Amino acid sequence: MDAFSFCNPTRIEFGVGTIRKLGMELKKADIKSCLMVAGGGSIKKNGVYEQVCESLEKAEIHFVEGWGVQPNPTLEKVIELCELAKREKVEAVLGVGGGSVIDTAKTVSAGVFLQDIWNAFSGKEKIRNALPVYTVLTLSATGSEMNGNAVITNTKTMQKWGIYSPLIYPRLSIIDPSVQSSLPFKQTANGAMDAMAHILEYYFADDRAIATLAIDDALLKTIVEMTDRLQNNSGDLLARGNLAWCATLALNGISGIGLKGGDWACHDIQHAFSALHPEIAHGEGLGVIFPAWIEYMSEKDPTRFLRWAKNVWDEENVSRALHRFRDKLESWGLAKSLRDLGIKELELPQLVKLIMTSPRIGMVSRFTAVEVESLLMLAF
Amino acid sequence: MDAFSFCNPTRIEFGVGTIRKLGMELKKADIKSCLMVAGGGSIKKNGVYEQVCESLEKAEIHFVEGWGVQPNPTLEKVIELCELAKREKVEAVLGVGGGSVIDTAKTVSAGVFLQDIWNAFSGKEKIRNALPVYTVLTLSATGSEMNGNAVITNTKTMQKWGIYSPLIYPRLSIIDPSVQSSLPFKQTANGAMDAMAHILEYYFADDRAIATLAIDDALLKTIVEMTDRLQNNSGDLLARGNLAWCATLALNGISGIGLKGGDWACHDIQHAFSALHPEIAHGEGLGVIFPAWIEYMSEKDPTRFLRWAKNVWDEENVSRALHRFRDKLESWGLAKSLRDLGIKELELPQLVKLIMTSPRIGMVSRFTAVEVESLLMLAF
Known part of the structure; x- marks a missing residue:
């Protein structure tokens, strides 16, 4: 197993009814005010907003509300919320929502200390300070609730890029x-695919990380099993809880130990889809590109994919496992191709160009523009 | 899955040659002096002591040395080292060794702030302060390098008891x-059994923690596989690294998520063995009592043990799995019975009495004195 460094200081409070702990936790940390970052209003329908407000008010935490974070969250919104946070002199940032909201909250927490937060994404400036981040998760998918990453779209340059900093791990x-019981199944399935994609980005990078790969097999199989259960019964709280915890573990560092930082070609490619078509859900886009990537890569060298075929799908060869994987995603109602996602063939050249603005595509295999084009054709 | 709270702030630096980072890490944390806690001198033979000294000296960290920690570390040694730490006014405690050394280091880190550290074990006093703890691990077994636990033997009262505090998690x-390559296989196998026992203490507590149990299956199987490899070739660095990481994960919180805190009957019972016979290695004692506990429990209700039989041992019934488990431990050279461990039949009543001084024995099933006696007879 390769050398690695691991540290994840985020505290998780998991379980039905845990939102009520929020206010006292902020108070214990001597925080008197916060910016609540939120999305389009679903938290007002599922009761989360009410619970959050009640808990904050009870603990006498002053809070201002920053609404309107969209899926594939934008730099404009980050800038707007940084100004609000500075104007109101808040002492913490609280994300209440899914990955988009939490990524926005994290970026704002660092952004209030920078002249131009995009400089942190482009690598021009380092994050040296951040307000403490707290989150209440409402959709298990991105794993953002327990890591130091955030992904934001710069709609002007059409770039969907990420930052990492030890300073933006949520404190709590x-x-x-139970708050995810009311989600439409499609969103649950997109989230499950996103979580699987995080594991798969690491999975093929180094077969010497035996312990990690065994854990990753366990997580991948459990995610499929729990998602199937939720398709039958969205109120299956046991499946919901186990899926949620798998999604957190999928990107909190554990699933990637000894795996060279992972590949991330599929994420970079999917980010370009979303930058061009913000209506494409991140998880669904990954559900199209990941099977295509495995197909493309395994045609060159199937041996790397045999473990996955056997341990996750109980199949002796890769093409059969790939068939099972695609069937499963289709049975969950996810798109099968770029065409299904609403991408047009004439957009492919533009997509290739956009994808190639990333410093590199892939680590297991570094993709050239020609290879990206072939991969997109396969996924089309 | 049951509600849970999880936070593990320890940073791990893993890999060949990482000891050289130690001094600079202390320096970065603004620590100028430390107490180095160590065992009987094996670190002078395997080169670890030299590497630690070199790294500390290079970073100009002043250190005093506290040698002589024995397996089943004692309260007397803790008290002696607390006095040394206070006299020398050290700013941190550095454990260089296996679990006994690290548990001693942790206890000393809290002990310097208490009048009587045993009060923290007996529950009379709370740990409110501790010096920062650093560790260099030389034997993978107890998982102490990444948790907030420590177990110490009070030789006067014959009690081997534990503490937990968020303040004694190692900082790093x-x-x-590679420093474990020179270990005799017996020690590696004892360590592997200890790590398996940590997972098994949680494993049977609640079948609703589906994600955790899948991870635990993965860890248990990997530990067996890696230990077999090391029996063939103690220099197999890949197996060594993966076993080491499994042992850390076995008791860093991850393996017990949603499992009600685990059972711990076998640990409590084994601690009594060691209190009476300090020469019994912790892992080897567990290797005797755990199969007996599974046999005893599964005679009443085998269903609870079917998952373990199937997923870890690929067997359809518990008795066959148990047979495989015992055969494996025997093939590693571990004792098969209390008799093998050197315990005499006439000592059993005394052992029962000692075991029953714990506030409770077991959670999956709470054992009475009569049941403990039956279990010991089975293990004898």
């Missing part, structure tokens, strides 16, 4: 799986 | 698997 994330 | 633990 609250995961109450 | 360095795991260089």
